[in-house]
Amino acid sequence: MDVVVVGLGVGGEEAAGRLAEAGLNVVGVEHTLVGGECPYWGCIPTKMMIRAGNALAEARRIPGLAGNAQVQPDWAPVARRIRDEATDTWDDKVAVDRFTAKGGHFVRGRAAIVGPGRVRVNDQEWTASRGIVIATGTTAVIPPIDGLAGTPYWTNREAVEAETLPATLLVLGGGAIGLELSHVMARFGVQVTVIEGSARVLSMEEPESSATATAALAADGVKILTGVRAQRVSHSGASFTVVLSDGSTVTGERLLVATGRAARLDGLGLDTIGLDPAARFLGTDDRMRAADKVWAVGDVTGNGAFTHMAMYEADVAVRDILGQGGPAADFHAKPRVTFIDPEIGAVGYTEKQARDAGVDVQVGYSSLPSSSRGFIHGPGNEGFIKVIADRGRGVLVGATSAGPSGGEMLGALAVAVKAEVPVATLKATIWAYPTFHRAIGDALRSL
Numbered sequence: 001m002d003v004v005v006v007g008l009g010v011g012g013e014e015a016a017g018r019l020a021e022a023g024l025n026v027v028g029v030e031h032t033l034v035g036g037e038c039p040y041w042g043c044i045p046t047k048m049m050i051r052a053g054n055a056l057a058e059a060r061r062i063p064g065l066a067g068n069a070q071v072q073p074d075w076a077p078v079a080r081r082i083r084d085e086a087t088d089t090w091d092d093k094v095a096v097d098r099f100t101a102k103g104g105h106f107v108r109g110r111a112a113i114v115g116p117g118r119v120r121v122n123d124q125e126w127t128a129s130r131g132i133v134i135a136t137g138t139t140a141v142i143p144p145i146d147g148l149a150g151t152p153y154w155t156n157r158e159a160v161e162a163e164t165l166p167a168t169l170l171v172l173g174g175g176a177i178g179l180e181l182s183h184v185m186a187r188f189g190v191q192v193t194v195i196e197g198s199a200r201v202l203s204m205e206e207p208e209s210s211a212t213a214t215a216a217l218a219a220d221g222v223k224i225l226t227g228v229r230a231q232r233v234s235h236s237g238a239s240f241t242v243v244l245s246d247g248s249t250v251t252g253e254r255l256l257v258a259t260g261r262a263a264r265l266d267g268l269g270l271d272t273i274g275l276d277p278a279a280r281f282l283g284t285d286d287r288m289r290a291a292d293k294v295w296a297v298g299d300v301t302g303n304g305a306f307t308h309m310a311m312y313e314a315d316v317a318v319r320d321i322l323g324q325g326g327p328a329a330d331f332h333a334k335p336r337v338t339f340i341d342p343e344i345g346a347v348g349y350t351e352k353q354a355r356d357a358g359v360d361v362q363v364g365y366s367s368l369p370s371s372s373r374g375f376i377h378g379p380g381n382e383g384f385i386k387v388i389a390d391r392g393r394g395v396l397v398g399a400t401s402a403g404p405s406g407g408e409m410l411g412a413l414a415v416a417v418k419a420e421v422p423v424a425t426l427k428a429t430i431w432a433y434p435t436f437h438r439a440i441g442d443a444l445r446s447l
């Protein structure tokens, strides 16, 4: 064979498919479902849930805007869409056929590297003359909390597979997964309590993002506890009890653990190719090379656990394997969106990251409710634009866009940061009236 791709999630499927289409002999190995976390337990089903939760929220905004609406949430259509439309009842036949139709050779099983260019799956061994692509993704981190192991806690997987919702839900972790699922479930009537160990939710993002998220979730009845950690968990058969570090106790019918992700590197045989088997992530150079004739793409690299990062890194690795050249990996304008309502998008540095990196920081800010479009929109208009400029270079190094279309507004800001568009040019740009993105112009003017 030319290439063996280990793990056919988002990154591996993209790399393996493109290499096969280019005429290489490619073995793609997957032990669970081709497509990985994103289509079966991640982005797609959770965004279907969020779409449903947002529909409920919009209907609840009708009084005062457009008459009366009676809203009766029902999880059944959401579960049905996830089962039938998103996941084919967690069956990957379509994805496997898509790969083999491109000429790839599919192997179901757990792969282990047994030496340079050599990969074993069950009792078969493959030798790859051009090399190996590692794309094994991440799995939910389960913190070592007294009593947690052995209880029927949920990770994102059980939450996505749920046919019915609990009456009460405890959520451990106020990051992207915890907040997105909390917001949806609260809108469907679940009483949700989030337990976040650090001082604020979305702690890697701007403080304004954390405040906006906290207010939005609180408005839908979510109770958010910050600066407390779970010390002990017990399950009675019907409900969970969690003892917190401040001595208080919370209970819930279900417990969702959303405390981050860990790269799947266990048992992969990294030591046989000179890589550290105990590493948290697989470091690479800017062509996604982790070692001689070894590439790593996707969550496993630690560059950002997002589908768009996996696709981007797969593209860089594929071009390198095919000797096509083109741009090297550049991570200075990484976009991310947390799909609560309002959506919170960000690209590049936060203000703190920019200051820590020694940038001579200038901050611009505008509030969405104060913009014309925010005023017109009325209920549900919460959000803001924050831009971080490098005074010396006269360019943006980061930005946050929160709002009803926060993820969409991010597009313009992502281009500005990536292409280092001069702030002077951005300020001279005509932003259409009355759009939400016109608030970008307001934020730039306040620099």
Ligand SMILES: Cc1cc2nc3c(=O)[nH]c(=O)nc-3n(C[C@H](O)[C@H](O)[C@H](O)COP(=O)(O)OP(=O)(O)OC[C@H]3O[C@@H](n4cnc5c(N)ncnc54)[C@H](O)[C@@H]3O)c2cc1C
Pocket (backbone or CB within 6 Å): 006, 007, 008, 009, 010, 011, 012, 029, 030, 031, 032, 033, 034, 035, 036, 037, 038, 041, 042, 043, 044, 046, 047, 109, 110, 111, 112, 135, 136, 137, 138, 156, 177, 264, 268, 297, 298, 299, 300, 304, 305, 306, 307, 308, 309, 310, 339
């Ligand atoms: C709840 C949730 C919501 C998310 N929402 C978003 C979102 O809205 N937007 C976004 O950009 N990202 C989102 N993500 C992140 C996104 O799902 C991941 O970044 C993406 O799936 C990473 O792709 P990957 O190929 O690196 O890894 P994965 O999708 O994890 O795929 C890795 C594959 O490798 C296989 N594998 C592992 N080890 C082996 C082995 N030894 N042999 C054979 N196969 C192996 C696994 O079975 C798996 O299928 C979300 C994640 C979660 C959990």
Ligand SMILES: NC(=O)c1ccc[n+]([C@@H]2O[C@H](COP(=O)([O-])OP(=O)(O)OC[C@H]3O[C@@H](n4cnc5c(N)ncnc54)[C@H](O)[C@@H]3O)[C@@H](O)[C@H]2O)c1
Pocket (backbone or CB within 6 Å): 143, 172, 173, 174, 175, 176, 177, 178, 180, 195, 196, 197, 198, 201, 202, 203, 228, 229, 230, 258, 259, 260, 261, 304, 305, 306, 336, 337, 338, 339
């Ligand atoms: N919209 C999206 O693009 C999207 C959605 C979901 C997930 N994702 C990806 O998946 C990744 C994982 O999501 P996540 O929410 O699990 O992780 P995360 O790292 O985003 O957040 C985990 C949170 O849990 C907290 N925490 C950790 N241990 C704790 C403990 N013992 N008690 C209480 N709090 C604790 C952390 O302080 C942190 O705030 C994200 O970082 C993102 O890359 C992306």
